[in-house]
Amino acid sequence: xxxxxxxxxxxxxxxxxxxxxxxxxxxxxxxxxxxxxxxxxxxxxxxxxxxxxxxxxxxxxxxxxxxxxxxxxxxxxxxxxxxxxxxxxxxxxxxxxxxxxxxxxxxxxxxxxxxxxxxxxxxxxxxxxxxxxxxxxxxxxxxxxxxxxxxxxxxxxxxxxxxxxxxxxxxxxxxxxxxxxxxxxxxxxxxxxxxxxxxxxxxxxxxxxxxxxxxxxxxxxxxxxxxxxxxxxxxxxxxxxxxxxxxxx
Amino acid sequence: xxxxxxxxxxxxxxxxxxxxxxxxxxxxxxxxxxxxxxxxxxxxxxxxxxxxxxxxxxxxxxxxxxxxxxxxxxxxxxxxxxxxxxxxxxxxxxxxxxxxxxxxxxxxxxxxxxxxxxxxxxxxxxxxxxxxxxxxxxxxxxxxxxxxxxxxxxxxxxxxxxxxxxxxxxxxxxxxxxxxxxxxxxxxxxxxxxxxxxxxxxxxxxxxxxxxxxxxxxxxxxxxxxxxxxxxxxxxxxxxxxxxxxxxxxxxxxxxxxxxxxxxxxxxxxxxxxxxxxxxxxxxxxxxxxxxxxxxxxxxxxxxxx
Amino acid sequence: xxxxxxxxxxxxxxxxxxxxxxxxxxxxxxxxxxxxxxxxxxxxxxxxxxxxxxxxxxxxxxxxxxxxxxxxxxxxxxxxxxxxxxxxxxxxxxxxxxxxxxxxxxxxxxxxxxxxxxxxxxxxxxxxxxxxxxxxxxxxxxxxxxxxxxxxxxxxxxxxxxxxxxxxxxxxxxxxxxxxxxxxxxxxxxxxxxxxxxxxxxxxxxxxxxxxxxxxxxxxxxxxxxxxxxxxxxxxxxxxxxxxxxxxxxxxxxxxxxxxxxxxxxxxxxxxxxxxxxxxxxxxxxxxxxxxxxxxxxxxxxxxxxxxxxxxxxxxxxxxxxxx
Numbered sequence: 001x002x003x004x005x006x007x008x009x010x011x012x013x014x015x016x017x018x019x020x021x022x023x024x025x026x027x028x029x030x031x032x033x034x035x036x037x038x039x040x041x042x043x044x045x046x047x048x049x050x051x052x053x054x055x056x057x058x059x060x061x062x063x064x065x066x067x068x069x070x071x072x073x074x075x076x077x078x079x080x081x082x083x084x085x086x087x088x089x090x091x092x093x094x095x096x097x098x099x100x101x102x103x104x105x106x107x108x109x110x111x112x113x114x115x116x117x118x119x120x121x122x123x124x125x126x127x128x129x130x131x132x133x134x135x136x137x138x139x140x141x142x143x144x145x146x147x148x149x150x151x152x153x154x155x156x157x158x159x160x161x162x163x164x165x166x167x168x169x170x171x172x173x174x175x176x177x178x179x180x181x182x183x184x185x186x187x188x189x190x191x192x193x194x195x196x197x198x199x200x201x202x203x204x205x206x207x208x209x210x211x212x213x214x215x216x217x218x219x220x221x222x223x224x225x226x227x228x229x230x231x232x233x234x235x236x237x238x239x240x241x242x243x244x245x246x247x248x249x
Numbered sequence: 250x251x252x253x254x255x256x257x258x259x260x261x262x263x264x265x266x267x268x269x270x271x272x273x274x275x276x277x278x279x280x281x282x283x284x285x286x287x288x289x290x291x292x293x294x295x296x297x298x299x300x301x302x303x304x305x306x307x308x309x310x311x312x313x314x315x316x317x318x319x320x321x322x323x324x325x326x327x328x329x330x331x332x333x334x335x336x337x338x339x340x341x342x343x344x345x346x347x348x349x350x351x352x353x354x355x356x357x358x359x360x361x362x363x364x365x366x367x368x369x370x371x372x373x374x375x376x377x378x379x380x381x382x383x384x385x386x387x388x389x390x391x392x393x394x395x396x397x398x399x400x401x402x403x404x405x406x407x408x409x410x411x412x413x414x415x416x417x418x419x420x421x422x423x424x425x426x427x428x429x430x431x432x433x434x435x436x437x438x439x440x441x442x443x444x445x446x447x448x449x450x451x452x453x454x455x456x457x458x459x460x461x462x463x464x465x466x467x468x469x470x471x472x473x474x475x476x477x478x479x480x481x482x483x484x485x486x487x488x489x490x491x492x493x494x495x496x497x498x499x500x501x502x503x504x505x506x507x508x509x510x511x512x513x514x515x516x517x518x519x520x521x522x523x524x525x526x527x528x529x530x531x532x533x534x535x536x537x538x539x540x541x542x543x544x545x546x547x548x549x550x551x552x553x554x555x
Numbered sequence: 556x557x558x559x560x561x562x563x564x565x566x567x568x569x570x571x572x573x574x575x576x577x578x579x580x581x582x583x584x585x586x587x588x589x590x591x592x593x594x595x596x597x598x599x600x601x602x603x604x605x606x607x608x609x610x611x612x613x614x615x616x617x618x619x620x621x622x623x624x625x626x627x628x629x630x631x632x633x634x635x636x637x638x639x640x641x642x643x644x645x646x647x648x649x650x651x652x653x654x655x656x657x658x659x660x661x662x663x664x665x666x667x668x669x670x671x672x673x674x675x676x677x678x679x680x681x682x683x684x685x686x687x688x689x690x691x692x693x694x695x696x697x698x699x700x701x702x703x704x705x706x707x708x709x710x711x712x713x714x715x716x717x718x719x720x721x722x723x724x725x726x727x728x729x730x731x732x733x734x735x736x737x738x739x740x741x742x743x744x745x746x747x748x749x750x751x752x753x754x755x756x757x758x759x760x761x762x763x764x765x766x767x768x769x770x771x772x773x774x775x776x777x778x779x780x781x782x783x784x785x786x787x788x789x790x791x792x793x794x795x796x797x798x799x800x801x802x803x804x805x806x807x808x809x810x811x812x813x814x815x816x817x818x819x820x821x822x823x824x825x826x827x828x829x830x831x832x833x834x835x836x837x838x839x840x841x842x843x844x845x846x847x848x849x850x851x852x853x854x855x856x857x858x859x860x861x862x863x864x865x866x867x868x869x870x871x872x873x874x875x876x877x878x879x
C-alpha cells in the first residue's frame with residue numbers, strides 16, 4: 001500500500017481541564033476519502049484545527065507529504081499543499097467569487113509582493129480561477145460578491161478555493177452543512193470524483209454522504225478514537241452504535 | 250541626602266501610578282465588558298478637573314468640588330454613553346476610534362468655549378496642605394500621600410466591587426461572554442451605562458486630584474490617556490490587576506527614569522549634556538519598556554485575567 | 556463606461572488644478588497656498604490610506620512619519636545653511652529631491668521598527684501602540700533642543716527643485732500637485748496588483764488569507780512601511796510649505812487629523828484623502844474665520860459621518876465601492 005499522505009500521531013490537546021484530543025492517531029492514504037464522524041463535542045473541529053495549524057497541539061506529531069509540519073503555521077501548511085475548508089464559510093466578503101479564488105491562485109504561483117500588474121487583467125490568475133469555479137459549478141456567479149452568495153454557493157466556493165490551491169490533501173470541515181438535498185447530492189457526486197486528485201479527510205454529520213463516499217471511517221468520541229475501519233465494519237461496531245449511530249445504521 | 254531624594258521620587262512615581270490606575274482601570278473595564286476603545290476618556294479626566302476647580306472656586310470648598318467632579322464626570326459619561334456610545338458597540342474599532350476622537354474635539358472646544366483658554370486654578374485643601382517627614386530627612390507633600398491613599402482605596406474598592414458584589418459578577422460575566430448575559434436576563438443596556446459612568450467617574454476623580462498640583466486646562470487629559478494606554482498594553486486589556494501592576498510600573502519607571510538617567514549619564518558626560526541625553530531618553534523609557542513587554546507577551550502581562 | 560466614482564475623481568482632480576491656477580492669475584496668492592496645503596495633507600492621507608483603507612490597519616500614530624519627514628527636511632536644510640555636517644561627515648542639503656529621499660528613508664525605517672512590533676498584536680492593541688510610539692517620538696523631539704525642541708525648527712529659505720522656482724507659490728503648488736498625482740497613481744496601481752489583493756483580503760478575512768498560504772504579517776508590514784514613507788514625503792513638503800517644522804506635526808492631534816481626512820472623504824477610496832483634505836481645509840479657514848471654536852463643529856460633523864454616513868462624501872455621491 002502506498003505511503004499515507006497525512007499521518008497524525010498521538011495528538012493531545014487540553015483546554016484547561018478539558019481533554020479535547022486524547023492521543024489521536026489517524027492517517028490519510030492516497031486516493032481515499034477518510035471520514036471523521038462523532039457526536040457533537042467529540043473534538044472533531046479541534047482536531048481539524050490542529051491539522052490545519054490554527055491550534056497548536058500539546059504533544060504528538062503531524063506529518064504531511066513526508067515532512068513534519070507540527071511546528072508549521074497555517075500559511076506554511078497551505079503552501080505545502082494542505083487545502084482546508086471551513087465549517088462556517090470563511091471568505092473575503094467584499095471580493096467576488098472569482099477574486100476569492102484568484103487569491104488562492106496567486107498564493108500558489110508564488111510571491112504576493114507584486115506591485116505593478118493589475119490582477120483583473122492577469123490571465124495567469126483569471127484562467128485557473130475560472131477553471132476551478134467551473135468545476136464546482138459556480139462559473140455563472142463568478143462576479144458576485146462573496147457576501148451575496150447563497151449558503152450553498154459559499155460552500156462550493158470554499159471547495160473551489162481548495163481546488164485552486166492544487167492541494168495534495170483536502171481537509172473538508174462539514175462541507176454539506178446547511179445544504180439542501182439537491183445540493184448535498186451534487187456535492188457528494190463531486191467529492192466522489194475529487195478523491196482521484198487528492199485524498200480527502202472529511203468531517204461530516206450527513207450519514208448518507210459518509211456511507212456513500214467513505215473508504216474508511218474514524219469515529220471520535222470525547223476526544224478519543226473509538227473505532228477505525230471500513231463502512232461495514234463501523235456500521236457493525238457495537239461501541240460505535242452505542243455512542244453515536246443509535247438506530248441509524 | 251540621596252536616599253531622601255530617591256524616596257521622594259519613588260513616592261512621586263507611586264502617585265503618578267495610582268492616577269494612571271484610575272484612568273486605566275476605567276478604560277480596561279470599558280474595553281473588557283463592552284469591547285469598546287474609548288479615546289474620550291481623557292475628556293472625562295478634564296471634566297472632573299474643571300468641575301472641581303469651578304465648584305471649589307464657587308463654594309470655597311475643595312471637598313465639595315471633589316464630589317462635584319465625581320458627579321460631573323460620571324454624569325458626562327452616562328450622557329455620552331446614552332447618546333453616542335450605544336451606537337458604537339459591535340462596530341469596528343475604526344468607527345469607535347473616530348467617534349470618540351470626535352468627542353474629544355467636542356469636549357475640548359466646548360470646555361474652551363465655556364471657560365476660555367486660560368487655565369483654572371485649584372488649590373490644595375488646607376487640611377492636606379502640610380508635609381510629612383520622610384526617612385532620610387526631607388519633607389513630602391501630605392496631599393500627594395493622600396492621592397496615593399485614595400488610589401489604594403479605589404483599587405481595594407474595585408476589587409471588592411468586582412469580586413464580591415452582584416454588579417461585579419455581572420461585569421465579570423459580561424467580560425467573558427457578552428451575548429450570554431443578555432440571554433440570561435441581565436439588563437445589559439443599564440449595565441453598560443453603569444460601567445461607562447463608573448470609568449468616567451474614576452477618570453474625573455483623577456483629574457480633580459491632579460488639578461490641585463498641576464494646572465487645570467483644556468487638553469490635560471490626552472497625555473494621561475496615552476499613558477493609560479501604555480499601562481493597559483503592558484498590563485493586558487480587560488485586566489484590572491494588570492492595570493494596577495502596569496500603572497505602578499509605568500509611574501515608577503517614568504519618574505525614577507527622569508530622575509536617575511541624567512545622573513547616570515552624568516557619570517561620563519558633562520552635566521548639561523547628561524541632562525540633555527538623559528532627559529530625552531527618559532521621555533522614551535516607558536515606551537521602550539512597553540515594546541519589551543510586547544516582545545515577550547504580545548497580549549500584556551495579565552491578559553485574559555480579571 | 557466610466558463609473559460615477561471615476562467621473563467624480565476626474566472633476567476633483569481638475570478642480571484642484573484649475574482653482575489655484577486661476578486664483579494665481581487673479582493675484583490671489585492666498586488661495587494658491589491653501590490649495591498647496593490641501594494637496595500636501597491629501598498626500599499624507601494617501602499614505603495612511605494604504606495602511607488603513609487597503610489594509611485595515613488603524614494606525615493612530617501616522618503623525619510620527621509626517622513629523623519625521625518634516626524634521627528630515629528641516630534638519631537637512633539647517634545643516635546646509637550652517638555648513639556643519641550632520642553625522643559621519645554627511646552634509647546637509649537644500650535639494651528637495653535628496654530631502655525627499657531622506658525623508659522617505661527615515662520614515663520608512665521608523666515604520667519598519669514600529670510596524671514590526673505593533674503588527675504582532677491585533678485590534679485595539681495596535682491602535683494604542685501606534686499612538687504610544689508616535690507620542691514617544693513627539694516627546695523626544697520636544698526635549699532635543701538642537702533642532703528647536705518645543706519651539707520647532709525654521710527653514711529660512713524654501714528648498715530647491717531643479718527647474719522650478721519653488722520660492723513662488725504657484726510653481727511650488729504645481730510641484731506638490733504633481734507629487735500628489737504620482738502618489739494617487741501609485742495607490743491605484745498598488746490596490747489593483749497582487750499585493751493590493753492580498754492586503755485587502757487580509758483586511759476582510761485574515762484567516763482566509765493564511766489558509767491559502769499567504770502570511771498576513773509580512774504583507775501588512777510591507778504596506779505599513781510603504782504607507783509611512785508616503786506620509787513622510789508629505790511631511791517634508793509640509794515643512795517646505797510653511798518653512799517651519801513644528802513638533803505638532805508629531806502630535807496625536809495630527810494623527811487624528813490624518814484619519815479624519817480619510818473618513819470624511821471615504822475610507823479606501825482613491826480620492827478619499829483629496830476630498831477629505833478639501834473639506835478639512837475649507838472648514839479650517841472658512842469656519843475658522845467665523846469662530847475660533849470651529850473644531851467643535853468638526854467634531855459634531857465627524858460624529859455625524861461616523862454614525863450615519865459611513866462611506867464618507869464619496870460614498871454618498873458615488874455609492875458603494877465595486878471590487879470586481
